[in-house]
Amino acid sequence: MWNALLSAPLRMLVRQVTRGNPAIYSRPLGAPAARFLSASVDGGSTAKKTEPVPAEAPASAGPKEPVRTSAKQYAEDFLTVTDRLEFDLVVIGSGPAGQKAAINAAKNGKRVVVIDKGTSLGGVYVHTGTVPSKTFREAIVHFTGVKSKGFMSEYSKEIANLSMGDIMQRVITVGQWQSQVVQSQLGRNDVQIMNGAARFLDPHHIEVLSSEDTVRRRVVRAANVLISVGTKPVRPDGWSDLFDGESIFDSDQILSDRWKLPRDMIVVGGGIIGLEYASMFNTLPGTRVTVIDGRPELLSFVDADVTGALMYIMRKQGANFKLGDSVVNVERIVDPTSGRKRIHVYLSSGRRVHGDNLLYAVGRVGNVSGLGLETLGIVPNKRGLLDVDANYRTSVPHIYAAGDVIGFPALASTSMEQGREASNIMFGFKRPRGSRKEFTVLPYGIYTCPEISMVGKTENQLIQAKIPYEVGYAKFEELAKAHILNEREGFLKVMFCPDEPHTLYGAAIIGHLSTELIHIGQAVLAHEGNVHYFVEGITNAPTFSELFRIAAFDGLNRTRD
Template sequence: MPDFDVLVLGSGPGGQKAAIAAAKLERRVAIVDRRQMVGGVCINTGTIPSKTLREAVLYLTGLNQREMYGQSYRVKEEITVSDLMVRTQHVIGREVDVIRSQLSRNHVAMLQGTGRFLDPHTVGVVDESGRETKVTADKIIIATGTRPARPESVEFDDQTIIDSDDILGLERVPDSMVVVGAGVIGIEYASMFAALGTKVTVVERRDRMLDFVDLEIVEALKYHLRDLAVTFRFGETVAAVERRPRGAITLLESGKRIPAETVMYSAGRQGMTAALGLESAGLAADERGRIPVDEWYRTAVPHIYAVGDVIGFPALAATSMEQGRLAAHHACDEPVSGIHRLQPIGIYTIPEIAFVGKTEDELTRAHIPFEVGISRYRELARGQIIGDTYGMLKLLVSPEDRSLLGVHVFGTGATELLHIGQTVMGCGGTIDYLVDAVFNYPTLAESYKVAALDAMNKMRRVARFAD
């Protein structure tokens, strides 16, 4: 008889939810992770620290209040790294306590150390002293997450040339920074440091950033980042980074030289599978450390599952949680429906971006007709009250049945506001509901009614001309 029914490798969002779901189904469950990494990368170096850092930046810089009190308004004139870290460390500590409590309440055994496969049903757990304990399990769920990819040609030193995990270890807020890579993580940190007053230059080899986001929303973000003095170098590739006494010089293949105190590489992420001993379980990862799975998150070995960032796109904490729950149910032979087709995307730049469904470009390429309804925060009383006059909500609507094809939000509370549209779409609703619904006043949620009316009026005008 195995030691456990379900063994989970990794205590991040996917692993944690998988372990608790299996425990709720009255299985014997254990979770393996290092003592200092309870909660995984999400809690300790990724999602939670970066989003808490963002809140600290917004508060201490007074950025959101400058529409009311002037461009020179700041809560604190000289913002230090310790000012930012106080809030971050507090939230990390509380979140770790919450996770430990949840695992304990659900009788999930916590095995401290790093796990590696010895055979398909056996995992060796190596603790801090180097002692290995063998653990067997009927089903195993891999949720080890990812780490920032580090190109071998780059000499990282954790202060001058860093990756996103090193941000929390900076000794001071740099006066200037080069961000290599305009993906989600790169742009989030670029916007935070720009808000702090750092002169930021973003270098991206592609011709645009966030190419999966609606172009109009991206253009709005670029405008605001440029307003924070961010410089963009699109279509550029970094040839070398030369360390200097006062920082580093980034050399581009085009011949440009960009001096900066700090260079942050945001060159994607690598699955943390190298030390798992996958070959002993009959498994293999791709060149980026990702493990292929089927629709139920089973690997090539049917009793071993993988969830979260380690399986690749979309690599979001929210989807990882749901993947963990679904994998645990399937592993425990409990009936469960697949993950919902509508996956919300939230990008915590300054200002926020969030969307669900299709973009204009996707609909145009697919020859699907649509109408656009837009509401701008400056037209809403709540927008004026909070000092956000640039935010917007955009609905993409089918003129055939008035269903929602996509919802795109830019501005304060975008990641929260999005879920109203997600719910309407998920329930098969139309903009008729949004037109007829009564929203609290004054709220940002009113933007749905304004945008729905805008789309409805445009469709009515088309119908009039067609008669």
């Protein structure tokens, strides 16, 4: 019935009304609209009816049609067509936390709906964050021939004509596939999906305003709510007009074919996102990258040996780091002859940096605007993030939050587990196996070139806690597998107790497949194991897994008198 009623002229009429077009206020309401207003929708919810207002018409004209004389009248007629639905759990946002919470609750017999204002599901994880950025990385590695450079005298010939369009084609394909996977998983578990912007009317009622093409306004009643709306890039005050998506962009805009691959790339922000993209572009032949960060060191939560190695590798490829210096002004200069745009960055030290493009990647803020949290008494912090207790509850007991919107560690992997755990807690589900301890040993993966990953304690944390420890190292260049694949840069280190039973404290890796290899160390830590597991366990050879055994032998040798 909706397709029959929502004819193209009617849809246009509603759009014009809601946008306040005065030219239509005195137009007679046509037959399709009249049928729409009088129709019963979704089992009995009807539109508000109004008495027809007489209008002058020729005597020969047919029956007089009702006339609406104000924008408010039109809006009331169309937008009060409302679905009122009740759910055990309403999830706002379809990113990793929202997906896993919804599916977990649905598998346990709860009625669940996911509300997302995007045109396709998956959230930042699928569309502008994790999946597309990692696809972008692999596309660059493939097209530039980085992995094959050791076998050939020059980079792949494909690089000569490489464009952002070539890279984005792969990014778009993978993103569409992943979004379809999310929709399929939710559908298989009978999770309902609503497209539209969510806004709290009160603690238990949420309004869902659909896009302008559907004209339906829905109100859902929620016994429990999970807010998993993710984050969005920070933009500094006074920069709004500078972000054109071509020469200056944030991390949500960078994945676009609107701009050309640069010769000089400026990255403001030396956090995870900034360094990932900086290292990716740094692998492109002919591209020089400058990283600017106001802090004296990069990634302070990562093992210092690892960050030092990353900077060394990037510098060998031409990168420049300006640390402890902040941006005070940015100008976009257009050459009047060539039309070429150049970015001029002025630093607090008085130095200037010039480039073709600038990526601003200094933090992210919670994507909570428009949710109506003020009606609930929930106050985001200054970064727009939501405070929760150990059980992911906000200040309103039946409203939970999980994922990036609650802050550190803001990783897709941890967000998934937070969503599952939140749904377990709100409904009292019993965890299928194990205790929560095994899920507190979280791995960190940073997809720079090369990758970085770690789990457990860092050396600095052990020093600060005054815990005695020993370290064992293994270099990639010692492995046959590293030479076979031409992936010789990097190392693995393990930290452990110097006394028996040599309990493992942590592990850190920089190099090829680091984000995969770290799970070996994670498994040992989760079961409170020791480095003798690496020594006594037999691994396939040649493999990168041999790194753990080599590092364990190296560390144990240091403990001997």
